[in-house]
Amino acid sequence: MTTTSNRPRRIIAFMNQKGGVGKTTTTVNLAAAFARAGRSTLLIDLDPQAHATLHVGIDPAALETSVYDVLVDDKIDVASVIRRTRDNLAVLPALTDLVAAETELATVPDRQKRLEKALNTLGDKYEFVLIDCPPSLGLLTLNGLAAAREVIIPMQAHFLALQGVGKLLETVALMSQGLNTKLRVTGTVLCMHDGNLMHSKEVVADLEQFFDAARDQETPWRFARVLRPFIRRNIKLAECPSFGQTIFEYAPAAPGAADYRDLADGLIKEWDAMLLRQGITPPVAQVPVAPAPEQTDRAPEIIVPASNQSSKSPAAVAKA
């Protein structure tokens, strides 16, 4: 059954076909920051690696259903698959079986719209919906792009990364000309950033120049920008997934927490301004945000496989 949305939702796909650039770290910690700001948030793990699911502390062994079931079985009620993990933070989790969905859906006519259809049944229950896409431009990512209104590109400030962005934008453009005409690129989040490197500064300048040059063209990235702040390299961000904790729980005083909090604040302010322009009052925080717990030194509950820092599927594509 489809529920009509009354209030606008901000549905964002975090996408980059290059592996290990900070997609999951950004999606999880931004989702946590939105939730801590009192905004009803849904985090969707669309990656068979299930890193976002592990990052928020969900035990895969305890799951009977996951996003795989939502995609392949349209009789499943997505609400029954969603897990509430923290105040204002719900998760549509993934298991490694998600890898089979691409093959199983290969001949299904509406295969790129499965996630969108499922999300439509939720109405406006979640104001912010953040989708962690896998490092590929396959059917799972296309489901994310069909369901989203916005794309945010987590990336590192490397010259080769810029080339990958060209291929990624091509995919977004194709999607916006067909299945999802409302899709827009909001911008890039620079992850593991070292602002002192001349190389990083040059890449940032290149990116800004690229987006500025597109301002008067009818592209989905016409209003895109290099989002601030940049996310500094911070070991605490790499450690917290092993504890099933977000950075705000694991190391609330770390630079990584400050960066993601500031990034979320900027995105919330911009969203609230848009709501006000439409005559909609932004929701007030539904729960007082509890002070973050001190960092613990308890043993890890969940061991996340060492993430692959190297590129898994870098597309050899010309710079856009």
Ligand SMILES: Nc1ncnc2c1ncn2[C@@H]1O[C@H](COP(=O)(O)OP(=O)(O)OP(=O)(O)O)[C@@H](O)[C@H]1O
């Ligand atoms: N700002 C940061 N500082 C230090 N380490 C980071 C930072 N951001 C991410 N990492 C670490 O870098 C690795 C890759 O990050 P992440 O898993 O978020 O990338 P990804 O793009 O989701 O990867 P994949 O393509 O495999 O899904 C992880 O080990 C993560 O903990």
Ligand SMILES: [Mg+2]
């Ligand atoms: Mg990931």
